Amino acid sequence: MTDSDKHGDRDGTGMQKDPAPDPRWGRPGPLHDPRLLAGFKGRPSDVLITTAPKAGTTWMQQILHQLRSGGDTDFRSIYDVVPWLERPRPGKDWRVVLAEYEAMSDPRIFKTHCTYPQTPAADTVRIVLTSRDPRDCCVSFYHHLMDMTPEARRRAGIPRPASFDEFFERWLDFGAWFRNVQSWWPHFRDPNVLWLRYEDLKRDFPAALDRIAAFLGWSLTPVQREKVLEYCSFSWMRAHAERFTRFSADEAPLFRPGGFIRKGQSGGYRELLSPAHEARILAKAREMLEPACLSFLELA
Ligand code: A3P
Secondary structure: OOOHOOOOOOOOOOEEEOOOOOHHOOOOOOOOOOHHHHHHHOOOOOOEEOOOOOOOHHHHHHHHHHHHOOOOOOOOOHHHHOOEEEOOOOOOHHHHHHHHHHHHOOOOOOEEOOOOOOOOOOOOOEEEEEEHHHHHHHHHHHHHHHHEOOHHHHHHHHOOOOOOOHHHHHHHHOOHHHHHHHHHHHOOOOOOEEEEEEEHHOHHHHHHHHHHHHHHHOOOOHHHHHHHHHOOOHHHHHHHHHOOOOOOOOOOOOOOOOOOOOOOOOOOOHOOOOOOHHHHHHHHHHHHHHHHHHHOOOOO
């Protein structure tokens, strides 16, 4: 056996296989291609939107795209202008995806759900991170799965939950929210990181918009600012939901009408979570997160 056989470079057919990426980039899955992370060449002008799922990722995709463009409604899928970095594209070789990333003009914006160690160039690109109360993320995720079309669920390899309780056990055990926040917290004060809370965006969106613009050094005229405020509102995004619920202009929406851009509220978790569910989420947060992080998130 040669060295390259041992490292999995050959498959017995004599053909050279793709080298396996370093395990630090995570395991391949329907929504995670480690080769895209390993091969990504970050630029200092890049902006990465980093979130745990359901923390307002799509809202931030829209906010940053609107800030960058000064108000643009000429796109059919937000993913065409703000790609999801690690998402495999069915039928498209990962090298082609990376070449497309290379061809994008600056400033590029990407979405990712990666933890800090899995995020390429995390110390050189600009990071805009949004966190949201885990109780709201949990309930939002449940609706996300229930509102997905059967075809979208099949492609993502995610089964429809049989009940809220069954979903809850899986969500808590998988723990993406907890791992994501835990991994980023040590970088809260890094100069290239802006950490925002969904609840603050809801409370005073114009102030949050100005804060993001100042962090990125992107300015708007008063007319542009008015447009951006309108296009980032819940009502505008809900009225144009098809732009936010499909991965490309020529795909069918992944959600039933009214799904995904759903309620957009803070504290709506009370509709589904029992005191026992809540207690378990808070106990896990307290087990995994530092006191300073818990108090910043108002979970202490
Ligand atoms: P709900 O399910 O609670 O309504 P993500 O993009 O990370 O998957 O997050 C989706 C959540 O963000 C959904 O929450 C969705 O309604 C909310 N959202 C999307 N656009 C929004 C906006 N303009 N204002 C407030 N919330 C928004």
